[in-house]
Amino acid sequence: MRSTRKGKIGFGIIVIVTVVLMVFPFVWQVITSVKSPGEIFQAPPSILPEQIYTQNYKDVFTAGVPFHWYLRNSLIIAGLTTIVCLIIGSFAAYVLARFKFKGQALFLGILLAVAMFPQVAIISPLFLFFRDIGLLNTYPGLILPYTTFALPLTIWILTSFFRELPTDLEDAALIDGCSPFQSFYRIIVPLAAPGMVTTAILVFIFAWNEFLFALIFNTANHMRTVTVGITMFPGLHEVPWGTIFAASTIITLPLVLMVLILQKRIVQGLTAGSVKG
Amino acid sequence: MKSRTYLPYYFIAPAAIVIFGIALYPILHTFFISLHQINLKFPDLGMSFIWFENYIRLFQDGRAMGALFNTIFFTVSTVALELVFGMIIAILMDRALRFRGILRATVLIPWAMPTVVAAMLWRWMYNDQSGIINAILYGTGIIPEYIQFLAEPALAWTAVIVTEVWKTTPFMALLLLAGLQVIPREVYEASEIDGASKVRTFFTITLPLLRPVLLVALLFRTLDAFRVFDVIFVMTGGGPGNATESLSLYTYKTMFGALDFGYGSALSVLTFVCVIIISVLYIKFIGTRGQQ
Numbered sequence: 001m002r003s004t005r006k007g008k009i010g011f012g013i014i015v016i017v018t019v020v021l022m023v024f025p026f027v028w029q030v031i032t033s034v035k036s037p038g039e040i041f042q043a044p045p046s047i048l049p050e051q052i053y054t055q056n057y058k059d060v061f062t063a064g065v066p067f068h069w070y071l072r073n074s075l076i077i078a079g080l081t082t083i084v085c086l087i088i089g090s091f092a093a094y095v096l097a098r099f100k101f102k103g104q105a106l107f108l109g110i111l112l113a114v115a116m117f118p119q120v121a122i123i124s125p126l127f128l129f130f131r132d133i134g135l136l137n138t139y140p141g142l143i144l145p146y147t148t149f150a151l152p153l154t155i156w157i158l159t160s161f162f163r164e165l166p167t168d169l170e171d172a173a174l175i176d177g178c179s180p181f182q183s184f185y186r187i188i189v190p191l192a193a194p195g196m197v198t199t200a201i202l203v204f205i206f207a208w209n210e211f212l213f214a215l216i217f218n219t220a221n222h223m224r225t226v227t228v229g230i231t232m233f234p235g236l237h238e239v240p241w242g243t244i245f246a247a248s249t250i251i252t253l254p255l256v257l258m259v260l261i262l263q264k265r266i267v268q269g270l271t272a273g274s275v276k277g
Numbered sequence: 278m279k280s281r282t283y284l285p286y287y288f289i290a291p292a293a294i295v296i297f298g299i300a301l302y303p304i305l306h307t308f309f310i311s312l313h314q315i316n317l318k319f320p321d322l323g324m325s326f327i328w329f330e331n332y333i334r335l336f337q338d339g340r341a342m343g344a345l346f347n348t349i350f351f352t353v354s355t356v357a358l359e360l361v362f363g364m365i366i367a368i369l370m371d372r373a374l375r376f377r378g379i380l381r382a383t384v385l386i387p388w389a390m391p392t393v394v395a396a397m398l399w400r401w402m403y404n405d406q407s408g409i410i411n412a413i414l415y416g417t418g419i420i421p422e423y424i425q426f427l428a429e430p431a432l433a434w435t436a437v438i439v440t441e442v443w444k445t446t447p448f449m450a451l452l453l454l455a456g457l458q459v460i461p462r463e464v465y466e467a468s469e470i471d472g473a474s475k476v477r478t479f480f481t482i483t484l485p486l487l488r489p490v491l492l493v494a495l496l497f498r499t500l501d502a503f504r505v506f507d508v509i510f511v512m513t514g515g516g517p518g519n520a521t522e523s524l525s526l527y528t529y530k531t532m533f534g535a536l537d538f539g540y541g542s543a544l545s546v547l548t549f550v551c552v553i554i555i556s557v558l559y560i561k562f563i564g565t566r567g568q569q
Contacts (some may be wrong), residue, residue, distance in 0.1 A: 011373065099284070105286075114296055115303075120529070123529075125309075138423070241401055244401075252390050271451060
C-alpha cells in the first residue's frame with residue numbers, strides 16, 4: 001500500500017483516539033473505585049488517586065448490602081444457564097450441521113425470531129405464570145428465560161463449528177455399531193471442545209450481564225443478581241460512588257480479563273454465521 | 278434404520294420445547310392478557326374481558342405515544358452513529374495490521390461490560406459537580422460553567438445516546454470487520470490501478486460488497502436498540518419528566534409500578550408489533566438486494 005507520511009500520522013492519531021475513548025471509561029471506573037469519598041467528590045477530579053483507598057472494596061461486602069449473596073446468585077445462575085444451554089444447544093446444532101430434515105427452515109426461522117424478540121413482550125405472562133407455580137425468586141426462574149434467549153446464539157455458533165469437523169470419524173463409528181447419540185457425545189463433542197468453550201463464554205457473559213428479567217423476577221434481597229445489586233447500594237446523603245465502582249470492578253474485571261485473553265476466539269464466535277449467512 | 282428418520286426431531290426437541298414454552302406461547306398469552314382489565318393492586322377483581330379497550334387507551338395516551346416516539350428517535354440516532362463509528366473502527370482494524378490486536382482488545386472492553394455498569398459509570402462521568410466530562414469541557418473552555426447533563430431533555434438524550442453508542446459500537450465494528458476480511462485484496466488493487474480514489478473505492482466497491490453483512494449487523498442493532506431498557510433505567514429513569522422514557526421502560530413502570538398488567542401487556546404488544554414491522558422491512562430489503 002502506498003501511503004504518505006502525513007496519511008500515516010493521521011491514521012495513527014485516529015487509532016490512538018479510538019483506543020483512548022474505548023478504554024478510558026473502564027480505567028476511570030477502576031481509578032474511582034480506589035479514591036476516598038473526599039477525593040471522589042472533589043472538583044475538578046484528580047486524575048490519579050492521592051492514595052489507594054481500599055475501604056470501598058471492604059464496604060462492598062459490609063455496607064448493608066449482601067453483595068456476596070448477589071455474587072453467588074449470579075455465578076450459579078450464569079453457570080447453570082451456560083451448562084443447560086450448551087447441552088440443549090449442542091443437540092440441536094448437531095442435527096442442523098449433519099442432517100437435512102423437514103421443518104429445518106421453520107426451526108431456523110423461529111431461532112432468528114427469538115434472537116430478535118423484545119424481552120418486554122413476554123414479561124407479563126411469564127411473571128404471572130412464575131408467580132402461580134412459585135418460580136419467582138428462584139434460580140430456575142431466571143435460568144429458564146436466559147436459556148431461551150441464549151439458545152439461538154448457542155445453536156448458530158455450535159452449528160458453524162460442527163460443520164467444520166470432518167464426518168469420517170462419525171461414519172467409522174456408525175459402522176462399528178455406535179448409535180448416532182453415542183457418536184455425537186463420544187466423537188463430536190470432544191472434537192468441538194474449542195467451539196464449546198467459545199460458546200460457553202458468550203452465554204455466560206450474556207447471563208451475567210442481564211438486567212430486565214433479574215429486576216422483575218428476583219426481587220427478594222437474597223435472590224438478587226449482581227447487575228441489579230449494584231443499583232441497590234444505599235447512600236446516606238450522596239450516592240456511594242466509590243462502593244458502587246468497587247463492586248462494578250469486582251463484577252467486570254474477571255470478564256474483561258477473560259475476554260482479552262481469549263479475544264480471537266470470542267470475535268470468531270460473535271461473528272459466526274453473520275458472514276456466511 | 279427406520280428410526281433414524283425421526284432422529285433430528287429428538288435432537289431439536291429440547292430446544293424447541295424451551296423456546297415454545299418460554300417465548301412463543303407467552304407472546305400469544307401477552308395478547309390474551311392485553312384484552313383484559315387486570316390490576317394486581319386489586320387481585321379480588323380478577324380479570325375481566327374488555328375487548329380492545331386497552332388499545333384504544335394506548336392511542337389516546339400521550340405518554341405512550343411519547344415513549345414510542347422516544348424509542349424510534351433513540352433507535353435511529355444510536356444505530357446511525359454506531360454505523361459510522363463502527364465502520365471507521367472496522368476499517369482501522371482491517372488496514373492497520375500492526376494495531377489490529379490492540380484495537381480488537383480495546384473494543385472488547387465496552388462490549389464485555391454489563392450495560393448497567395456502563396450506564397452507572399457514564400452517569401457518574403456526567404455528574405454535575407465532580408464529573409470528569411464537565412471538568413474536561415470546562416477546563417478546555419468549551420462550556421462557560423458546569424452543566425447538569427441529566428436534568429435537561431436534549432442533554433439527557435445526548436448523554437444516554439453517547440453511552441449506548443460507546444457500549445454497542447464494538448459489536449458493529451467486529452461484524453463489519455468480519456465482512457471486510459472476506460473481500461479479496463485483488464478487488465482493491467484493481468480499483469487502485471484504474472485510478473479510483475480511496476473514497477470512491479469505498480462507495481463503489483467496499484460498500485456494495487459489504488451489503489449482506491451490513492444489513493445483518495444493522496438488523497440486529499436496530500432491534501436491540503428498540504428494546505432499550507437498562508441504559509435509560511439507570512441513567513435518567515426516563516426523566517427529566519418523561520423526556521427520555523422508552524417503550525420498554527414505560528411498560529415496566531405500568532406493570533410493576535402501577536401493577537396494571539392489562540394495559541402493560543397492550544404496550545408490550547405494541548413493542549412486539551413494531552419489532553415485526555422493522556424485521557419485515559429489513560428482510561424484504563435483504564431479499565430484494567440478494568436477487569440483483
